[in-house]
Amino acid sequence: MPLPIRPAGPADIPACIDLRGRTRENAISASRLAELGITEASWSGQVRDGVLPGVIAMAGDRMAGYCFGDAGSGEIVVLALLPEFEGQGLGRALLARMVDQLRGLGHQRLFLGCSDNPAHRSHGFYRRLGWRPTGERDGYGDEVLVLLPD
Template structure:
């Protein structure tokens, strides 16, 4: 499967919102994102202004996944893949690109919210990649994991 990973641009955001509702776990439909204040206009504006840098993966010209981070805080805000692209290293590649970008902005400590349920794919995924629990919870009730420089 040939996949192109590139920096996200504002015109990617409509497809990102659509994909977010089609993930295997923790799918969030566009209507729910809008209730949270996440719209195509708000998200694409954050990308345009450099506040929410990220990377997208395309396969045969179709969005397969993405990862975005907060330039101000060092938070990995979202990593999402279509189910057919799981298990091929794409999530790891997207995450590594976003981590490298945030490190390049000067962030030593990176963090993210993650399910603490071992049955969820994300639970083991992040831990295998060196993310560690902080004992904190975010505003959504998720466990906060952090990654310090290697």
């Protein structure tokens, strides 16, 4: 049975930060996020203000994964899952909900930064879902992928 997905709220951000440090690939600790300017206060403020909408999946009282997007630009900012929930369609479901939400805000061109290393799970994941390389790099050195309307 699929896990329930609901909109993220400011109170969810501490669990999001914790989960981000426990992902299989590309885990980022709370201290490293803070160095990048991503804190509980900044992230929850962006969620509260509608700048950074998100969706989360819960397995009982435990967060299993989430996806957040930038309401202004159409960027998928982060998709993160606990390792035990990988390979079950949860990442695809979270991403689809965020894509629908950003499309509902009027974005036709959606984009994200992704590793260009084929050994990383994200490399094949996004490409199988129709995301295509643009030839650009983001500020973190990741390859920029785009999803255009069908």
